[in-house]
Amino acid sequence: MATRAVADIMSSPVVTAEPTELLSDAAARMDEHKVGSVVVVVDGQPIGILTERDLVHMAAKSADGSARVADWMTADPYTITPDVEVVDAWNTLSERGYRHIPVVDGGELVGVVSMRDLVGIAQITPMAHPSLVDAPKGLEGVVVAETAVGDVRGQEGFYHYRHYNAVELAQKRSLEDVWYLLFSGELPTAAQRAAFLDEVRPLARIPEAVKPMLPAIAKSGDHPGPLDALRTAMSAVAQACGLRPSMDVDPGTRRADALRLCAVTPTLIMALHRLRIDLAPLEPREDLGYSANYLYLLTGEVPDPEYARAVEQYQISTIDHGFNASTFTARVVTSTGADFGSAVVAALGSLSGPLHGGAPSRALDMLDAIGSPEKAEAWIRDAVDKGERIMGFGHRVYKTDDPRSLMLRGVAERLGGDMAAFATQVECTVVDVLAELKPGRNLYANVEFYAGVVMSRCGLPRELFTPTFASSRVIGWCANMLEQAADNRIVRPSARYVGPPPPQPVPDPE
Numbered sequence: 001m002a003t004r005a006v007a008d009i010m011s012s013p014v015v016t017a018e019p020t021e022l023l024s025d026a027a028a029r030m031d032e033h034k035v036g037s038v039v040v041v042v043d044g045q046p047i048g049i050l051t052e053r054d055l056v057h058m059a060a061k062s063a064d065g066s067a068r069v070a071d072w073m074t075a076d077p078y079t080i081t082p083d084v085e086v087v088d089a090w091n092t093l094s095e096r097g098y099r100h101i102p103v104v105d106g107g108e109l110v111g112v113v114s115m116r117d118l119v120g121i122a123q124i125t126p127m128a129h130p131s132l133v134d135a136p137k138g139l140e141g142v143v144v145a146e147t148a149v150g151d152v153r154g155q156e157g158f159y160h161y162r163h164y165n166a167v168e169l170a171q172k173r174s175l176e177d178v179w180y181l182l183f184s185g186e187l188p189t190a191a192q193r194a195a196f197l198d199e200v201r202p203l204a205r206i207p208e209a210v211k212p213m214l215p216a217i218a219k220s221g222d223h224p225g226p227l228d229a230l231r232t233a234m235s236a237v238a239q240a241c242g243l244r245p246s247m248d249v250d251p252g253t254r255r256a257d258a259l260r261l262c263a264v265t266p267t268l269i270m271a272l273h274r275l276r277i278d279l280a281p282l283e284p285r286e287d288l289g290y291s292a293n294y295l296y297l298l299t300g301e302v303p304d305p306e307y308a309r310a311v312e313q314y315q316i317s318t319i320d321h322g323f324n325a326s327t328f329t330a331r332v333v334t335s336t337g338a339d340f341g342s343a344v345v346a347a348l349g350s351l352s353g354p355l356h357g358g359a360p361s362r363a364l365d366m367l368d369a370i371g372s373p374e375k376a377e378a379w380i381r382d383a384v385d386k387g388e389r390i391m392g393f394g395h396r397v398y399k400t401d402d403p404r405s406l407m408l409r410g411v412a413e414r415l416g417g418d419m420a421a422f423a424t425q426v427e428c429t430v431v432d433v434l435a436e437l438k439p440g441r442n443l444y445a446n447v448e449f450y451a452g453v454v455m456s457r458c459g460l461p462r463e464l465f466t467p468t469f470a471s472s473r474v475i476g477w478c479a480n481m482l483e484q485a486a487d488n489r490i491v492r493p494s495a496r497y498v499g500p501p502p503p504q505p506v507p508d509p510e
Contacts, residue, residue, distance in 0.1 A: 006089050007082035010103045010111030016041045017050060019070035026069050027055055037100040039112055040073045046102045046109050048073035053099075079104040082111065089113055134496065144323065144491070145331065149182060149479045152322035157401050161320055162186075167407050170316040175290045175472065176200075178316050179262065182479035183255065203263035204284040204293070206271060209240040211281075218275035226467045229272040230265070231348045237264055238341020246485045247337030254485055257340045258478035265474045266290070269467045270297035291315055294471060295458065307458040310411050311468070314454055317404045318447065318469050320476030326350040330477040334484040335491040347477045351470055361462040363392030364452035367419070367426060376429040384437050392449030393430055401444050408450035415457045423453045 017026040017038040026038050030052070040048035050073040079102045080089060092101065093115055103111040135142050150166070152159040159166050162181055169178050173187070180188045180196050188196060206214070210233065217232050243257050271281035274297075282300055284293050291312035295303035320327070330347040334340070350356060370379045383390060409427075412420040427445050434443045455465055 004086045005082060006080060006084045006086060006103055006113050007111070009086060010082065010113045011035070012103075012111035014039050014102070014109055014112050016109070017069050018042070019048065019068065019073070021069045023050075023055075023067040023069055023072055026050055030055075036114060037112065039077075039102050039109060040069055041109060044108055046077060046079060046104060048075045049077040049100060049102060050074070051100060077102055080113070081105060135493075144328070145484075147323075147480065147483060148185070149476070149483055150320045150322065157403050159321060159403060166317065166320075167403050170313045170407060173316070175312050175316050175319075178319060179290075179475050182320065182475060183258070183482065200259055200263045201284075201286045203260045204267050206264060206267055206281075207237060207240040210236045214271055214281070215275050218272045226269060226273050226276070226463055227348065227352050227470065229276070230269055230467055230470065231345055231352075233268050233272060234261070234265070234341060234348060235345050237261070237268070238339060238345070241341075243339040243341045245337045245339050246334055246343075246481070247488065251482075251486065254340065254482055258482055261340060261344050262475050262478055266294045266471045267297060269464065269471055270294065273298070273461075273464060273467075294468075295460075298464075299459070303458075306415065310415055310454055311458050311460070313411055314408060314451055315468070315472035317407060318451075319472045320479065325353070325356050326473065327477055327480050331480050331484045332491045334481040335488055337488070337490075340478065340481055343481050344474060344477060347474075348470060351466065351473065361452060361465045363449045364456060364462060364465075366391050367423060367453075370426060373422060373425040373429070376426045377433060380430050380433045381437070384433065390430060390434070390443070392452075393434065393443050393445055402446045404447035405445045405450055408447065408454055409445075412450050412453045412457065415454065417457050419453050419456060423450060 015029060015033045015035050015038045017029065017040050019040050019042065030036070030038055037049055037051040039046050040050060048070070050069055054072045054074070078092070078096065078098065080092065082103055082105050089101065093099065100112055100114045102109055103113055148162065150159065150161040161169060161178060162185060164181070164187070169181075176197060177187055177193065179200075180192065184192075213236055214233060217229050217236075220232075221228065238261070241257075241260060244253075246254055246257075249257075267281075267284050274281050282297050285296060288296055288302070289308070289312070292303055292305075292308035294315075295308055295311060323331075326347040329350040330343045333343040333346045354362065370376050380390065409424065412423065427449065431444060451469075452462070452465055455468060456462070460468060
């Protein structure tokens with residue numbers, strides 16, 4: 001990139017003053033020439049600089065009109081030579097906190113360079129703040145916040161909620177217990193669990209003001225989908241409940257808002273699904289647990305406990321997973337002080353991408369395309385040769401087995417069925433073929449591969465796979481939102497501009 005020297009952009013001739021002049025005369029000269037400073041000289045050499053800031057200080061101290069320039073100038077100013085590059089002049093101004101620097105050549109004052117001059121030519125040499133650091137694409141490996149909600153340790157194949165192993169929680173506890181853990185920091189006692197259930201169960205009902213909107217939302221668009229409809233309905237719920245900006249409410253209100261959004265999400269998902277297939281929505285039952293109620297709202301029948309527990313284990317395993325795209329989105333929106341409904345709606349938009357929450361159904365589609373175990377190897381080799389993505393394999397964070405996939409494989413095997421056995425065979429084939437064709441990549445099955453198998457076995461249609469992911473992940477979003485709001489600073493990173501140098505002259509209209 002071309003560079004420029006200070007000589008190219010400095011102001012010359014310089015507006016000067018003598019140290020014995022009245023301050024009022026020097027100020028009048030600054031105003032006449034529309035400059036922000038005068039250089040104080042003796043025999044043509046700079047001995048000081050007087051700026052608008054100095055005049056403000058003088059006025060604040062009520063100095064009288066007899067004050068002299070020498071009394072208020074900054075003596076022995078820092079100077080630069082005309083051949084100094086513009087970027088170095090910028091760094092000097094930034095580091096020293098100056099706005100004007102005299103330019104001296106051979107001891108003689110030849111110009112002055114100001115912050116205004118440098119900003120005016122920024123299109124030639126873009127100025128960077130010395131504290132800015134380039135980040136990798138996708139922010140991989142960049143720590144952007146501190147959290148006590150949980151973490152993912154990809155090299156070890158381990159993740160946790162608060163201070164507990166997430167997989168162990170899915171194996172031993174209910175979803176409500178884990179929900180309480182993420183919001184309160186500890187697992188509940190029996191009394192705390194009972195009180196928590198009494199608090200959240202009534203919140204699962206859809207606000208009356210929203211119910212009339214749902215039929216139109218469920219069937220709007222040429223290709224309506226449950227996650228698309230959920231985004232719209234969630235926005236309506238936030239409005240109907242009068243959720244206020246998170247920065248304007250106390251912690252208790254923020255917690256109540258978060259509980260309401262988490263509790264109503266499963267009811268909204270199933271209401272919209274049923275309306276789309278011309279069935280009336282159902283009211284949640286307070287005698288059923290979170291996941292059993294979820295399946296009940298789909299069919300109107302109390303589900304098999306084995307299926308309810310399988311879906312619950314899946315939902316627990318997907319509540320939170322570090323600073324993934326949707327969680328980060330929720331925290332960014334929360335950092336603006338927005339209401340929690342807005343943050344959840346934004347996170348739902350992020351989750352709709354196939355690279356994030358949309359893969360469970362695609363992994364099942366892949367199994368359908370393969371058809372049978374004996375066709376798996378040829379199908380996988382052909383897909384790799386074509387550069388196609390193998391859905392349900394590989395993960396941005398895990399470099400070994402995804403612990404969620406290992407758990408869900410066990411759940412799938414426990415439930416049984418032809419699809420579970422087929423998926424296990426395909427997994428082995430995929431891992432072997434990828435190890436051969438992409439050595440060193442360490443591609444293993446991720447959570448989406450067996451998630452589709454489990455949900456399908458439990459009676460959930462494929463279009464509900466990603467919304468089911470959302471039904472539990474909203475709890476993790478809200479836990480992060482509560483944490484963000486409690487100690488907030490707006491998320492405002494920088495970007496490196498790489499377009500044509502601005503400002504280009506704006507052409508006159510033709």
